[in-house]
Amino acid sequence: MNMNSINGHQEMDFFSEDKKSNKGMRNQELDLKTTPWLSIKKEDLTMSTGFQLMSIKMSDHSTVDNEDRSHELEAMQAELGRMDEENKRLRVLLSQVTNNYNTLQAHLLAVMQQRDQSGHEVVQRQFIDLGPTVNTAVADTDEPSHSSTAGGSQEISTSPSNNIEVGSLGTEEKEKLSSNKNNEQASQEATMRKARVSVRARSEAPMITDGCQWRKYGQKMAKGNPCPRAYYRCTMATGCPVRKQVQRCADDRSILITTYEGTHNHPLPPAATAMASTTSAAASMLLSGSMSSTDGLMNANFLARTILPSTSSMATISASAPFPTVTLDLTHSSSSNQLQLNRSPATAPSSLPNIFGQPVVHNQSKFTGLQMSPETHRPSTLTDTVSAATAAITADPNFSAALAAAITSILGGSHPTTNATSS
DNA sequence: CGCATTTGACCCGCGC
DNA sequence: GCGCGGGTCAAATGCG
Numbered sequence: 001m002n003m004n005s006i007n008g009h010q011e012m013d014f015f016s017e018d019k020k021s022n023k024g025m026r027n028q029e030l031d032l033k034t035t036p037w038l039s040i041k042k043e044d045l046t047m048s049t050g051f052q053l054m055s056i057k058m059s060d061h062s063t064v065d066n067e068d069r070s071h072e073l074e075a076m077q078a079e080l081g082r083m084d085e086e087n088k089r090l091r092v093l094l095s096q097v098t099n100n101y102n103t104l105q106a107h108l109l110a111v112m113q114q115r116d117q118s119g120h121e122v123v124q125r126q127f128i129d130l131g132p133t134v135n136t137a138v139a140d141t142d143e144p145s146h147s148s149t150a151g152g153s154q155e156i157s158t159s160p161s162n163n164i165e166v167g168s169l170g171t172e173e174k175e176k177l178s179s180n181k182n183n184e185q186a187s188q189e190a191t192m193r194k195a196r197v198s199v200r201a202r203s204e205a206p207m208i209t210d211g212c213q214w215r216k217y218g219q220k221m222a223k224g225n226p227c228p229r230a231y232y233r234c235t236m237a238t239g240c241p242v243r244k245q246v247q248r249c250a251d252d253r254s255i256l257i258t259t260y261e262g263t264h265n266h267p268l269p270p271a272a273t274a275m276a277s278t279t280s281a282a283a284s285m286l287l288s289g290s291m292s293s294t295d296g297l298m299n300a301n302f303l304a305r306t307i308l309p310s311t312s313s314m315a316t317i318s319a320s321a322p323f324p325t326v327t328l329d330l331t332h333s334s335s336s337n338q339l340q341l342n343r344s345p346a347t348a349p350s351s352l353p354n355i356f357g358q359p360v361v362h363n364q365s366k367f368t369g370l371q372m373s374p375e376t377h378r379p380s381t382l383t384d385t386v387s388a389a390t391a392a393i394t395a396d397p398n399f400s401a402a403l404a405a406a407i408t409s410i411l412g413g414s415h416p417t418t419n420a421t422s423s
Numbered sequence: 424c425g426c427a428t429t430t431g432a433c434c435c436g437c438g439c
Numbered sequence: 440g441c442g443c444g445g446g447t448c449a450a451a452t453g454c455g
Contacts (some may be wrong), residue, residue: 218447231446245446342431 198247198259198327207246208258211272212236214244225250237266259325 142222207230214232222229234242242262249255264272278364 215426217449219429220447221444223444229445243446 196259196261196325198257198325199330200255200257200327202254203256204254205256207232208256210258211269212264214243222247227253234262234264236264236268240265261348 062097199208205215213235215235216230217227218231220231225247227250229245229247232244232246233375234240236242240262242260242264244261245257247257247259249257
């Protein structure tokens with residue numbers, strides 16, 4: 001969690017975006033009070049106050065005299081004072097929540113390390129720091145024994161139809177059911193392994209430093225891109241299935257595209273933990289196709305509203321072939337960012353489905369949407385983490401911690417349902 | 424000499 | 440069945 005950008009400038013866009021929507025100024029104020037972890041700058045509040053005062057002036061234009069102006073001035077000062085107090089109060093609240101979060105995170109890391117040392121729960125422990133809906137269905141195909149081990153935390157959560165009493169069936173039916181179950185698991189595992197997290201960032205370095213150790217095992221010329229694509233695998237532990245691809249963007253070679261796939265089977269340094277969690281969360285998220293299209297749209301709106309405040313990042317969720325991919329675009333510097341959510345042709349507006357400005361072939365049969373627990377509250381904004389990551393990128397290619405925090409916020413960060421359902 | 428990287432061969436899935 | 444493209448393997452090579 002990087003809170004360095006709490007007082008950054010991206011927050012302003014959150015307000016301007018809400019002004020564009022059907023939410024009025026009053027609702028924004030309510031949001032500020034009910035979501036104290038949002039970072040609020042004094043300038044923002046001053047601007048808001050100024051807007052109201054301007055309205056007062058205009059409405060009273062016909063009857064203005066010296067006395068009225070004096071009253072207006074007093075009212076302005078009183079309003080400014082109130083806003084200043086409110087600002088201070090919110091800052092204190094934000095500080096408290098931030099401290100609580102950091103304390104909890106440190107405690108969580110300590111607990112995870114203890115569990116690692118005791119020799120249990122090694123493989124999937126990194127999912128703990130994600131929301132409860134994304135830490136249930138996790139397995140890795142490179143180690144099939146994990147997914148089939150009963151009682152393990154990594155056991156795939158099955159649909160109700162899988163809870164049939166096998167004992168009441170005949171042998172043939174048992175085999176059939178078992179076969180179906182295995183096929184289903186295999187399919188899920190395949191999808192899991194293929195789910196990816198892609199990060200686009202401007203960097204002159206040949207590869208971003210993300211806290212893990214990688215060994216290059218291949219390089220290929222990809223079609224339509226003059227720049228070669230490099231393949232790396234994690235070498236922090238023998239048999240770690242995590243891989244990543246690094247390639248420069250064909251259109252803009254200053255943009256480095258790093259794609260992660262798989263789940264680490266070993267303890268990770270803090271800088272790499274969030275990134276690892278992210279790839280797993282992406283796999284879980286894209287695997288769990290239980291969400292209805294309405295829910296998906298609502299969550300898409302929610303995600304958009306969460307991401308849009310930033311003036312320097314864009315998140316893309318794509319279930320398109322060949323692999324479902326969550327993309328964090330940290331290359332944009334204008335305010336024209338938009339969330340791009342790729343869906344099936346039947347539901348996708350024609351203006352939506354593009355990835356990185358290139359047309360996408362929509363041949364996916366299912367889009368799983370986002371599953372985020374409304375109960376899980378993150379005490380920081382995505383704006384904070386993404387803007388921090390972007391700032392870190394522009395300053396130094398070694399930005400793993402900030403970047404990982406940004407991605408994790410996208411995938412694991414949750415906000416109250418009230419924010420998610422209003423569009 | 425050991426390790427990492429390079430690079431051509433090979434495998435596999437997919438579309439025609 | 441065939442060709443194409445993405446991904447991986449493994450022998451050759453380079454480097455400290």
